[in-house]
Amino acid sequence: MVENGLGPGRPPIEIGLSAAIVAIDGDKPAILVVERAGTLPALPSGPFDPLSHRTLEIGLRAWVEAQTALKIGYVEQLYTFGDRGRHARFSDRGPHEVSVGYLALTRIPKSSARDVGADAAFTPWYDFFPWEDWRGDRPGVLDELILPELRSWAADTPTRHEANRGLERRERLRLCFGEDGMPWDEERALERYELLYDAGLVEEAARDGRERGLKRFGAGAAPALGRPMQHDHRRILATAISRLRGKLKYRPVVFELMAEAFTLTELQRTMEAAAGRHVHKQNFRRLVENSALVEPTGGTTLRTGGRPAQLFRFRRDVLKERPAPGLRLGGRG
Amino acid sequence: MVENGLGPGRPPIEIGLSAAIVAIDGDKPAILVVERAGTLPALPSGPFDPLSHRTLEIGLRAWVEAQTALKIGYVEQLYTFGDRGRHARFSDRGPHEVSVGYLALTRIPKSSARDVGADAAFTPWYDFFPWEDWRGDRPGVLDELILPELRSWAADTPTRHEANRGLERRERLRLCFGEDGMPWDEERALERYELLYDAGLVEEAARDGRERGLKRFGAGAAPALGRPMQHDHRRILATAISRLRGKLKYRPVVFELMAEAFTLTELQRTMEAAAGRHVHKQNFRRLVENSALVEPTGGTTLRTGGRPAQLFRFRRDVLKERPAPGLRLGGRG
């Protein structure tokens, strides 16, 4: 251990900045991931250097803009994790890393390919969280794999702990996955991921040295539980999804994901893609119109097929007019 | 610069953990501040040592529990700031500090004094933000000082910048302070503090090397703009206030601030103390009863004066029953 002015014995700390950069590709929410042969996919990330950048966000923006061909507009800090994986291994060599996660919203660049920079590409986020997409049928993996496993995990009260730990497990399960009577809450994406982690059902848990779950189905079933990522990046992504799903309801952030002009149905598809569920068409439209968030451009488009659709644009003025503009997604569609 | 394994030239980084520890003392929201003779008040804070503590939150808890006689229950991460003050001075000696702010909720210890540890004491938070308490009259400092200053600041378009900066200033002012027609939104406490900072009206701004505002009233008026704190601690406190005011509306966190048994009026006073405004009594009571968040203990108390009041306790089960329990504060009282 070198002397570094922090007092004796304290290891050097590095701040890692990671960005979950979200764009919507038609009806697929996608995030920008860096993927090199032989390694797990990762979020774009890099170290914070306070000499070059005054704030963390400036550091992150500079870093993203240098690495990708993307202009990111909206950026929001998510959370700061002090442990690399969940179980930091203290014996690891090198500086300890504290990671600050960010959510960024952008548009898919129009250039033919979805690729943005050397090894970076937009990838559907439900590849990483197959159980989060409820737009079609209820995701099969829930009943085929996740819930049976979690139920047995919940029933299996861990030894050496208080007896009511079993109850807590059951309660978490009910709340997160909408068991008996509880509704599915799309905003709990992070809690669901963390529950699966604690139950040893995602790759990252095994990698971090936890007991592997999947007793009944065997390790072969793991791919159905979503692609793993490097470090804690899937946790950051889950945080991003939860935050975005929540924020869509009370701040007009969808428009960061839309082109300049769009149809109401495209707007709805975008909301639904992110929320992972359908909403009621008429109610959505009235909601949008009452909100005064958009105005017609005057033009129409045929690109959606069927009857020509009116084009709208975001009215940036609402930010000045109304205190907390947003679009609440109502009930199920 | 010593070699520290981070590559050449990158300075060492230290993580500072700071806690805004909130308790309600009757009708006064208070935070725990450390105050030594000759120094500005500060939040309890200390460095993160990854060798001793696996996560940031564990580090923070250990640190607070070692320093104060307090058991803190509820803890929530607020934000991570990469700059010490707003304008980090790169020439500063010593490691660069990144500060992670936390919100903690607790009860005022019953022990006679409000003091908790050597130099620590609970202090009314409106001492730091006099313009945030709208429970009595509209705070006088707004019309006497803040708004006149801010209006002239907004009118005074800065040179060397685009002309429409002036508009932006006006818009921020309208939104944050409820000018012409906009309602006062108690959740914007952080935005208000940051606006005052940008306008050079709080001490911290001058300290960080910004041009001082207060042209019209002179520097003598500064005390009316709240007590300054060390570093960016007042910014962290403003973040805590905003977050708490928001969270009270959709999560049952008030109960972290209440004694085991309480009357409905005490509950209301607590909400109002934090929110900085009054709410409608009957509607509040019905809201609470419909929410099923509390149950009668059976007992009554005379401590509130007048007719004896029923005592209630928090029903911890609701956390298991309802997906997102909380208490929306309705309109003005």
Next chain:
DNA sequence: TCAAAAGTGTTATCCTTACACCCATGT
């Protein structure tokens, strides 16, 4: 008997939800 605070009943309004039907285009 009066002050102080607890506690209740009722109505108007708005927002949310849900339902079912018509319209304009390309094939």
Next chain:
DNA sequence: ACATGGGTGTAAGGATAACACTTTTGA
């Protein structure tokens, strides 16, 4: 003509906001 998606009207139910009045204690 028909399939496809765009676009609308309306009614039921629940939540919210605002109103004023009665009850029980201590002084």
